[in-house]
Amino acid sequence: MANPVAVFRVREVSKTYRMGEVRVYALRRVNLELYEGEFAVLLGPSGSGKSTLLNILGGLDVPSSGEVWFRNRNLAQANDAILTRFRREAVGFIFQFYNLIPSLTARENVALVTEIASHPFSPEEALALVGLSDRLDHFPAQLSGGEQQRVAIARAIAKRPEVLLCDEPTGALDFRTGKLVLEALARANQEFGTTTAVITHNAGIAAMADRVISLRSGEISSIEVNATKASPDELEW
Numbered sequence: 001m002a003n004p005v006a007v008f009r010v011r012e013v014s015k016t017y018r019m020g021e022v023r024v025y026a027l028r029r030v031n032l033e034l035y036e037g038e039f040a041v042l043l044g045p046s047g048s049g050k051s052t053l054l055n056i057l058g059g060l061d062v063p064s065s066g067e068v069w070f071r072n073r074n075l076a077q078a079n080d081a082i083l084t085r086f087r088r089e090a091v092g093f094i095f096q097f098y099n100l101i102p103s104l105t106a107r108e109n110v111a112l113v114t115e116i117a118s119h120p121f122s123p124e125e126a127l128a129l130v131g132l133s134d135r136l137d138h139f140p141a142q143l144s145g146g147e148q149q150r151v152a153i154a155r156a157i158a159k160r161p162e163v164l165l166c167d168e169p170t171g172a173l174d175f176r177t178g179k180l181v182l183e184a185l186a187r188a189n190q191e192f193g194t195t196t197a198v199i200t201h202n203a204g205i206a207a208m209a210d211r212v213i214s215l216r217s218g219e220i221s222s223i224e225v226n227a228t229k230a231s232p233d234e235l236e237w
């Protein structure tokens with residue numbers, strides 16, 4: 001990437017929790033940029049701080065110290081109202097469990113978001129992007145796990161967020177279904193230039209990233225740039 005533009009700049013960010021007498025560092029003086037349009041994979045063992053970092057980037061949590069810049073806004077200093085607006089306008093979240101509303105169809109689950117967004121895709125367009133045009137009127141219980149996750153992706157991308165933050169999006173899925181979900185994420189990244197960060201335990205997924213950011217004990221232990229990216233259907237794990 002020539003002169004990449006940083007969407008996020010994380011500066012000396014620490015997050016600590018007090019557990020009785022001891023202070024636990026979930027993150028320790030982390031410095032990081034996420035660049036416009038990139039697909040970043042965050043790898044690291046359980047407890048290394050991946051979810052804490054993603055939640056801070058997405059404005060779901062705030063650091064104990066340090067700065068988190070989203071473009072020209074310091075999220076570390078933002079109040080709840082500003083963080084809520086930031087999340088609503090700029091961020092699509094995808095979690096391991098799909099968090100769909102069971103009494104609503106796929107189309108209606110996506111419509112919940114498109115109704116409050118300023119320039120959304122229609123639910124039908126968003127569901128077409130993830131290959132679910134033939135499942136619009138299915139309820140979550142009538143969909144497979146991978147299909148439910150793709151509805152969650154449609155819901156996240158329907159408002160055209162600048163960033164997509166995904167915490168173990170394939171964690172509950174088998175290999176084949178996981179690949180369909182990764183294809184949907186790669187497509188949103190490529191077609192709309194959505195900056196995407198994906199947490200995974202699965203090192204096999206790293207091959208589809210522009211950059212692989214590894215965490216260990218609350219610190220970034222390495223950042224690797226992939227010279228060539230694999231497409232999801234080439235991944236092995």
Ligand SMILES: Nc1ncnc2c1ncn2[C@@H]1O[C@H](COP(=O)(O)OP(=O)(O)OP(=O)(O)O)[C@@H](O)[C@H]1O
Pocket residue numbers: 017018024025026044045046047048049050051052053
């Ligand atoms: N609310 C909390 N109170 C106390 N400690 C916490 C809290 N949230 C996270 N931690 C601790 O912070 C550290 C980092 O947690 P985090 O969930 O970010 O790790 P992770 O890399 O995402 O792990 P996993 O892969 O298991 O989800 C862990 O040691 C965890 O126990």
